[in-house]
Amino acid sequence: MRILVTGGAGFVASHLCERLLSEGHDVTALDNLVTGDRRNLGPLRAHGDRFTFVEADLIAGIPADLPAFDRIYHLASPASPIDYVELPFQTLYVGSDGTRHGLERAQADGARFLLASTSEVYGDPAVHPQVESYWGNVNPIGPRSVYDEAKRYAEALTVAFARYKGVQTRIVRIFNTYGPRMRANDGRVMPTFINQALDGQPLTVFGDGLQTRSFCYVTDLVDGIIRLMESDLTEPCNLGNPHEMTMLDLADHINRFTDNPAGVVHRPLPKDDPTRRQPDISRARAELGWEPQVSFADGVERTVAWFRDRALQG
Ligand code: UDP
Numbered sequence: 001m002r003i004l005v006t007g008g009a010g011f012v013a014s015h016l017c018e019r020l021l022s023e024g025h026d027v028t029a030l031d032n033l034v035t036g037d038r039r040n041l042g043p044l045r046a047h048g049d050r051f052t053f054v055e056a057d058l059i060a061g062i063p064a065d066l067p068a069f070d071r072i073y074h075l076a077s078p079a080s081p082i083d084y085v086e087l088p089f090q091t092l093y094v095g096s097d098g099t100r101h102g103l104e105r106a107q108a109d110g111a112r113f114l115l116a117s118t119s120e121v122y123g124d125p126a127v128h129p130q131v132e133s134y135w136g137n138v139n140p141i142g143p144r145s146v147y148d149e150a151k152r153y154a155e156a157l158t159v160a161f162a163r164y165k166g167v168q169t170r171i172v173r174i175f176n177t178y179g180p181r182m183r184a185n186d187g188r189v190m191p192t193f194i195n196q197a198l199d200g201q202p203l204t205v206f207g208d209g210l211q212t213r214s215f216c217y218v219t220d221l222v223d224g225i226i227r228l229m230e231s232d233l234t235e236p237c238n239l240g241n242p243h244e245m246t247m248l249d250l251a252d253h254i255n256r257f258t259d260n261p262a263g264v265v266h267r268p269l270p271k272d273d274p275t276r277r278q279p280d281i282s283r284a285r286a287e288l289g290w291e292p293q294v295s296f297a298d299g300v301e302r303t304v305a306w307f308r309d310r311a312l313q314g
Contacts, residue, residue, distance in 0.1 A: 002026045004069045004111075006058050006102060007076030009036030011181045012116070012174070014044065015222045016073060021047040028066060032057040034090060035078050040181050058098040059090065068109040071229060074102040075116040077150070081270065082187030084147040095150025096157070103161040103169075112168040114229045115158045117236065119175040119277055120148045129244075129278040132173070132236050142272040155236065162234060170228050175240025175279045179218030179299065180306035190215065193251055194300075194307050197260040207269030209248035212276040216241035217299035220292040227288040240279035241292040257300055 003020055007013040008029020013036075017027050021044060029044065033055060044051045056063055058076045077094050078084045084091040099115065106113035122130045123138035138148045161167040178190040185191075193203045216239070224239040245253075251264045284290045294302075 001070040002028070002067060003071045003073065004028050004030060004062070004066070004105075005073045005075060006030050006098065007036060008044075008053070009033060009038060009040050010075060010079070011040070011179075011183070012177060012218060012221060013073070013075040014040035014181055015179070015218050016075065016225060017044050017051070019222050019226065021051055026050045028052040028054060028069075030054045030056055030058060030062065031076065034087060035083050035183070035186070037181070037183065058101055059093045061101050062105045069105070069111045070109075072102050072106050072111050072113045073116070073225070073229065074099060074114065077116070078147070080186040080188045081144065085143055088146040091146045092150045095147075095154045099154040099157050103157060103167060107161065107165055107167050112170070112229065113158070113161070114170040114172065114225065115154055116225075117155050117171050117173045118147070118151050119173055119238070119240065119279065120144065121152050121155065121173060122277075123148060124272065124274040125277065128276055129242065129280040130238065131280040132238055132283055139272050143270070144272050169234060170231075171236040172225055172228050173236050173238045174221065175216060175238065175277065176213045177216050177218055177221045177240070179303050182303075184307065184310070189213070189247060189250065190303065191307070193254045194258075194304055197254050197258040198304070198307060198311060200260060200262055202262040202265040203251040203255065204267045205247055205251055205264045206267050206273065209251065209264070209266070210246050211269075211273060212244050212246050212278065213250075214241055214244040214278045215296065215299070216292055217294035217302075220294050224284060224288060224290045227290050228284075231288055233283075233287045235283070237283050237287065238279040238281055239284055239290070240281065241296075242278055242281055243296055244276070244278040253296075253300065254304075258304060
C-alpha cells in the first residue's frame with residue numbers, strides 16, 4: 001500500500017514508519033520538524049525509494065503533488081506537556097486544520113484515515129481505569145487545554161467525516177508511551193528521569209510523586225495502531241499498557257537500574273496534572289487481539305541503552 005504518516009519524524013510515528021516499511025509498504029512521512037527530529041529518518045532512508053520524506057507544515061495543507069494514498073496515519077502534533085505549552089497555536093491548529101487536511105485528503109483519495117488521539121481526552125479522570133465510554137474531565141481553559149481540546153475536536157471532526165462523508169476512519173487513544181527516539185529534553189517523565197539518572201543527578205519528582213501513569217513500550221503501541229487501522233473497529237480504541245505505577249515507584253526503578261545514588265528531589269506539581277491514569281484495554285483485547293508484550297523492566301533497559309548510546313554519540 002501507499003501510506004502517508006503525518007509527523008513521521010517524531011517519536012511514535014518514526015517507529016510506525018519503520019514497521020510499515022519492513023512490511024513492504026511505500027511510506028511517505030510528512031513533518032515540519034518543530035518537534036520531530038531529522039535523525040529519526042536515518043533508519044527509514046535505508047529502505048531506499050520506498051521511503052519519501054516531505055518537509056511541510058500540515059497546518060498549511062498536504063502538498064497536492066503527492067500520489068494518492070491507501071492509508072493516512074495522522075500523528076502530527078506536539079505531544080509533551082512542555083511542548084504544547086511552548087507551541088500552543090501549532091498544537092491547536094495541527095489538531096484542527098491539520099486533521100481537516102488529512103481527512104479531506106483521505107476523502108479525495110478514498111484512503112482510510114487513522115487519528116492519533118490521546119488519553120488526555122479523559123483529562124483528570126473521575127473514572128478509573130479509563131474506558132472508551134467515559135467522556136472525560138477536561139479543563140477547557142487550563143494550560144493543557146490546547147492539546148486536550150484540539151484532540152477532542154479532532155475526534156469530533158473525524159467522526160463527522162465518517163458519519164456525513166463516508167470516510168473510513170479509525171481513532172486510537174494513546175496512553176503514555178516510551179522508548180528510543182524520545183527527545184531527552186521533551187520534559188516527559190521517562191526521558192527526563194533516565195537522563196537525570198545517567199548524569200548522576202537527583203530525579204525531579206513533581207508534587208508528592210503519588211500520581212500514577214501506565215507506560216507502554218513503543219513497539220507494542222505501533223503494533224496496536226496497525227492492527228486498529230486494518231480492523232473494522234470504527235469506535236475509539238484505547239492503546240496502552242495497564243501496568244500502573246506512581247512517579248515515586250518509577251523514579252525508584254530507574255535509580256536502581258542505573259545505580260544512581262542521587263535519589264529524588266521534589267518540585268511543584270504542574271497545574272491540572274492528572275492524578276492517575278490507566279487504560280482499560282478490554283476493547284483492544286477483544287477487537288484487535290492486542291496485548292502489550294514488552295515488560296516494563298525490558299522496556300526500560302532498552303530505552304536506557306539507547307539514551308546511553310545517544311549520549312556517547314554527542
Ligand atoms: N513528572 C515528574 N517529573 C518530571 C516530569 C514529569 O514527576 O520531571 C510527572 C508529571 O507531573 C506527571 C507524570 O510525571 O504526573 C507524567 O508526566 P509526562 O509529562 O511524562 O506526561 P503526562 O502523562 O502528564 O502527559
